Amino acid sequence: MQRLVDRLLAAGGVQAGRLRDSGVRRGSDVGLDELHQLPFVTKQDLWDHYPFGLRAAPETDVVCIHGTSGTLGRQTLVPYTAHDMDVWSEVMARALAGAGVTRRGLVHNAFGYGLFTGGQGLHQGAMRLGASVLPVSGGGTDLQLRLMLDLRPDVLCCTPSYAIYLGESFRSTGITADQLSLRIGLFGAEPWTEQMRIEIERLLGLRALNIYGLTEIIGPGVACESLDSEGLLNIAEDHFYPEVIGTDGEPVPDGEPGELVFTTLTKTGLPLLRYRTGDVAAVCGPVPGSARTLRRMTRVIGRSDDMLIIRGVNVFPAEVEAVLLEDDRVAPHYLVVEDRRDSSRPELRIAVEPYSAAEDAAVLERDLAAALQQRLGITCVVRMFAPGHIPRATSGKARRVVRWNHGVAPLPGLE
Ligand code: ADP
DSSP: OOOHHHHHHHOOOOHHHHHHHHTTSSHHHHHHGGGGGSSOOHHHHHHHHTTTTTOOOOOGGEEEEOOOEEEEEEEEOEEEHHHHHHHHHHHHHHHHHHHHHHHTOEEEOOOOSSSSHHHHHHHHHHHHOOEEEEOOOOHHHHHHHHHHHHHHHHHEEHHHHHHHHHHHHHHTTTOOOOSSSOOEEEEEOOOHHHHHHHHHHHHHHHEEEEEEEETTTEEEEEEEEEEEEEEEEOOOTTTTEEEOOTTTTOOOTTTTOOOEHHHHHHHHSSSSSEEEEEEEEEEOOOOOSSSOOOOOEOOOEEEEETOEEEEEEEHHHHHHHHHHHSSTTEEEEEEEEEEEEEHHHEEEEEEEESTTTSSSSSHHHHHHHHHHHHHSSSSSSSEEEOOOOOOSSSEEEEEEEEEEESSSSSSSSSO
16 A cells, blocks of 8 residues: 555645545555545546546556446546556456456356446456456347357356346246356346345346456456455455545445445555445454455445435435345346436335236235335335336346436336
8 A cells, every 4th residue: 555655645646635635645644544544536536637637647658548338427547557457467367356257257247348347357357367268248148148059158147137138038948057057157237135036036036146346446347256255245455455434534334334444455546535435335354264264235225425314314215226126026127217307305116026027016016115114114106017118227227216207207108
């Protein structure tokens, strides 16, 4: 961390200025115990200095550029040096190995290639490990299915919503999980719940593990579940040092959820000290007695900015998903609509699909509304739609929460 501080001071710019303002002249002025007193850096800083104002390495050292998917509306670009690519491949190879992928493995990579980091991150990691990688990218579902049947990959990587989509597509052509060769899946880039995991494992007949990351820090590989990490994600904390903070910006104790903050200890292109991710999770120690010594994080509960406040009650979309998918009549396709047409009385409208078209809409809607009321403490309007009515994301991230301020309903029939 001291070397990182020296690098930031030498590079000048926003982060150096803030460090100097807080009395830091050199790396040796700070220790891990004082990290929480150092200034944060945020997405807004990256936007304010778009495209490369926070770059810390000379332009000639940059070997590639990636960008966020722009979930919050504006894009962030990140320059990588050869050293950064090396770190990224290393943490990704580690994530794949921890998930049980071997040199004999064939990784079917249906994460999008392009500016988005998903495709490239998994690609580099699989090659570093010595496995083979099939760079299918997202979309083109027929091709995906054919390649999976012809080449018999043992590993699938994509967003969890696309995994469900692929699984359902197989099912609709009469192919069952036991006819597939998949053993392990690494899924991430968007929030998902335990209920989604059960569904994916059932559909595809594999062990589904969670992989987390964000472009600003490196991309996928910041943290990943391993076969033995007991449901939590091992953080690559030798490269990305984690902290968890409360809404007041102060550290919260281990095990308590808060906003994840990462410091990129080893990156050189765009090193960040105390980057506020906006992602909410808790961090705790390694599995007691395990040979793995890295700290672990829970799945991401939500983003601090996607928390909905409905009539004074805080609601994370992931909680809604958990309630919906606990009901085995409900398929994993839903849309949460924050209806703010009347700003004095915001309403949560939830569109769901049943597995069976024969399901009684009135009964299902009533049961789900009661379960949501009990778990979230608010009344929601639940509407059941025919199977296939709610749009699927066949490339990129699933859009499961939309705001309705005025005009026509975001989903026909939701009025
Ligand atoms: P954007 O913020 O524009 O989507 P990225 O494409 O870099 O930018 O995506 C990073 C974000 O995706 C993370 O900050 C997090 O909110 C989300 N994300 C990535 N992996 C996971 C995961 N396994 N579970 C939940 N959310 C995830």
